[in-house]
Amino acid sequence: MFIGHFGVGFAAKQIAPRVSLGTAFLAAQWLDLLWPTLLLLGWETVRIAPGATAVTPLVFESYPISHSLVAVICWGMVLGAIHSIWRKDARGALVVGALVVSHWLLDAIVHVPDLPLTPGGTERIGLGMWESRAATIATEVPIFVLGVWIYVRAVWATLDKVGRFALAGLAAFLALIYVGNLFGAPPPSVTAIAWVGQAQWLLVAWAYWVDSRNRPA
Template identity: 60%
Template sequence: MFLSHFALGFAAKPLAPRVSLGTLFLATQFVDLLWPTLLLLGLESVRIAPAGATIPLVFEHYPISHSLLAVIGWAVLLGALHFTARRSVRAAVVVAGLVVSHWLLDLIVHVPDLPLAPGAAPPVGLGLWQLPLAALALEGAVFAVGAALYLRSTQARDATGRLALWGLLALLVVIHLVNQFGPPPPSVDAVAWVGQAQWLLVAWAYAVDAHRVARGR
């Protein structure tokens, strides 16, 4: 999943109106932000699928970033760090919940390659990616709902708050469509470096939220 992860970041704003959208994006995408660095360090591995494959990547080994046990650990860590910084139990729970939500959404679309714990077998996955149109429809619907919830719960302070948000929404959709219909990645290193670029989306979300305010405040 791609759009659905960001959709949950948008959708969580009404639950934690004082938490920046950038932080919500960071939480929901944390394991995918961690994964490219682990690839570059050789601690996890993926390979490019043969030409014509429905799923372009074969996830061979990623227990540190994507096993359920590890994801729960990352969730506890990020929730604890957020509580230490902001002293809000509610916000910390939302942040931690978003981290875990990433694995749960991946469970729906991945073929059985998600480990439950490092070294645990067998891996799990419901395989919706094998039905591309169904996966595309699901992600589009979830993204539309998430974006609507964010728009409903916030309002722009200025033109930047409006234009930057719509630009972010459009960019996310374009990236998703390129991922779905574009050519397969040329190499694993390219996958890792493109994955690192997701940090720019987090930074953009911080900038957007700085120019918006919760409705009624």
């Protein structure tokens, strides 16, 4: 899943208005922000196998640090605690932690059984929706659209013109990336995957910029 995670990040604004969209994106996408660095370090591994599923050519061989359920819960507690200490926002901290865990839960819907429960365990989870491109789109796109709609309702009236333009551009750019992921050619190498994955930090920065254009009501 890709834009579904961002959709959940958008929607979090309704529950925790003090949490910046950038922070929500960082939390909802934390596992996939961490994973590229672990690939570069050789601590986690993935293999490119065109046709592995209808949606992605990637075979996730080992990613216990970033994507095992136990590790994900720990990451959620860590990010939630950091937010609580930094922002003095208990509700926001709970939402940040929940956003981290939501990533694993959404991935469990689309992944084939490759998500580990524990870092050293052999049990793997995944409902396999990636086996159907149509089912994946029918699930993920509504999550994204609903999330953007919720966020727009929450902030549109207090965004200045630059902020509105930045928000529209961010949503459109995420949709464009999604189409490219679905219908583009397989990546040329694992190293390329890792470095392109690092570019997701720019999306987090973009989201912080959008929220910075929010004027108090």
